Amino acid sequence: MTTELTFEPKIVAFVCNWCTYAGADLTGTSRIAYASNVRIMRFPCTGRIDYNLVLKALEQGADGILISGCHPNDCHYSTGNFHARRRWVVFRHMMEYMGFDLRRVKFAWVSAAEGAKWAEVVNTTVREIRELGPATEYTELHRKGVA
Amino acid sequence: MSALQVQAGELLASGKAEVVIGYGEGTRGRVRPVFVRTRADVSLLVFDGRCTANLTVYLAKPEVGRMGKAAIVATPGAVRSLIQLIAEHQVDPGEVVVLAADDDAVTLLTDPAALEAYAAAHPVTIPPEAKAVTESLARMSAQERRAFWDAELSRCFKCYACRSACALCYCTRCITDMNQPQWVCVAPHALGVMEWHLNRAMHMAGRCVQCGSCTSACPAGIPIGLLAMEASRSVEKEFGAQAGLRCDAPPALSSFAADDRESFIL
Structure with a gap:
C-alpha cells in the first residue's frame, strides 16, 4: 500500500449569519458539492469580524482566510458591512506594508440567495491557496521565538 | 525672561490657567516635563529644539486633571493631537489653553478655530x-x-x-x-x-x-x-x-x- 501525501489547504471562513451563512446553507440544500477544506465560522455581522480573528487563525495554522458577508445595502444591521469594508481596506494595507502575502486573505460578498457563488468562491480560494502552498510567514514567527 | 515665561506667568496670574504643562531643564542636557503652578516657578520653563515630546499625553491623566484648568506648551504636532483629542471628545476645548511654540514664536490659542488655523499653517514635517x-x-x-x-x-x-x-x-x-x-x-x-x-x-x-x-x-x-x-x-x-x-x-x-x-x- 502506498500513501501519497498531498497538500490540502486549511481555509478558515468568517461569515455573517444573515447572508453568507444562509448562502452556504443554500449551497448544501441545493446539493452543490464544493471543496471540503473550508471551516466556516458564523458571526452576527461582518462588522463583528475583528482582524485579530484573522491573525489568530493564521497563527493557529490556517493556510487561507475567507471573509464574507452581505452585499452593500443588504446588511441586517444596515451599516455593519460598510464599516467592515473600511477596516478591511486599512487592514490589507497594513498587512502589505509589513510584508505579508495578501493572496491568503480573501474577501467576498455572498448573499443568502447565492449558494452557487459560495461554492465558486470556496473552490477558487482552495485552488489558489493550493498553488501557493502551505502558509509559512506567520508560523515562521512562531518558530523564531524570543529574539 | 523669555516670551514663553511671560505668557505663562500672565495666564497663572489672571487665573486663566491653574497649571502650565511645559518643558523644563532635566538631567544630562535633556529636557523633562514640568508642571508649573505658581508664577514664581515660570522661570523653570524652557523651549528649544530638544523639546519634541508630545505633552498633550498628560491631559488625559486624572492626576493632571485634578490640578485644574491647564495651559499646555505645544509643538505643532502636539497641537494636532490636541485637535484630535477634542474631535474624539477626550478633551473639552474650554478646559485647556495652548501656548503653541515653534522655533520662532509663542502663540496663545484659546479656541478650536484658532487651533485649526494653527494646525493648517504648520503642516506635518517628516524627519x-x-x-x-x-x-x-x-x-x-x-x-x-x-x-x-x-x-x-x-x-x-x-x-x-x-x-x-x-x-x-x-x-x-x-x-x-x-x-x-x-x-x-x-x-x-x-x-x-x-x-x-x-x-x-x-x-x-x-x-x-x-x-x-x-x-x-x-x-x-x-x-x-x-x-x-x-x-x-x-x-x-x-x-x-x-x-x-x-x-x-x-x-x-x-x-x-x-x-x-x-x-x-x-
Whole structure:
C-alpha cells in the first residue's frame, strides 16, 4: 500500500449569519458539492469580524482566510458591512506594508440567495491557496521565538 | 525672561490657567516635563529644539486633571493631537489653553478655530531619516519588507514606551493587556511583537497625527511611528480624512461612505 501525501489547504471562513451563512446553507440544500477544506465560522455581522480573528487563525495554522458577508445595502444591521469594508481596506494595507502575502486573505460578498457563488468562491480560494502552498510567514514567527 | 515665561506667568496670574504643562531643564542636557503652578516657578520653563515630546499625553491623566484648568506648551504636532483629542471628545476645548511654540514664536490659542488655523499653517514635517526609510520600503518586495520589519521588531522588548508617549493611546485598558481572551501574546517574541505593533497601527488608523513622539520614545531605536503613520496615510489616501486638522471631524473608521473602494472584494 502506498500513501501519497498531498497538500490540502486549511481555509478558515468568517461569515455573517444573515447572508453568507444562509448562502452556504443554500449551497448544501441545493446539493452543490464544493471543496471540503473550508471551516466556516458564523458571526452576527461582518462588522463583528475583528482582524485579530484573522491573525489568530493564521497563527493557529490556517493556510487561507475567507471573509464574507452581505452585499452593500443588504446588511441586517444596515451599516455593519460598510464599516467592515473600511477596516478591511486599512487592514490589507497594513498587512502589505509589513510584508505579508495578501493572496491568503480573501474577501467576498455572498448573499443568502447565492449558494452557487459560495461554492465558486470556496473552490477558487482552495485552488489558489493550493498553488501557493502551505502558509509559512506567520508560523515562521512562531518558530523564531524570543529574539 | 523669555516670551514663553511671560505668557505663562500672565495666564497663572489672571487665573486663566491653574497649571502650565511645559518643558523644563532635566538631567544630562535633556529636557523633562514640568508642571508649573505658581508664577514664581515660570522661570523653570524652557523651549528649544530638544523639546519634541508630545505633552498633550498628560491631559488625559486624572492626576493632571485634578490640578485644574491647564495651559499646555505645544509643538505643532502636539497641537494636532490636541485637535484630535477634542474631535474624539477626550478633551473639552474650554478646559485647556495652548501656548503653541515653534522655533520662532509663542502663540496663545484659546479656541478650536484658532487651533485649526494653527494646525493648517504648520503642516506635518517628516524627519529626513523617516523619509529615507519610507522611500526604501516603497522599493522593496513583500519578502524584503517582511525581513525589514522582522529585523527592526526583533529589537522590541515590549516596554510600551510607544504607547505611553502617545497622546492618542488613552484607553485605560489596552487590548494588549487583556487576557480573557488573550488577543496579543504577551511575550516579546517575534509573533507577540508583530501582533502588538500591528494592533497599535490598526488602532491609530485615521487618528495618528504624525507627531513622532513614539519613534523618539523608543529606547531600541525602532522607527515604530512608521506603522501608525502608514495606517493613517492609508486612511487619508482612501477616505480623504487627515487626523488632527478639524475639531469636529468624524472618526474615520467608525464612519463610511457608500462608494468606499471594494475592488478587492470578490
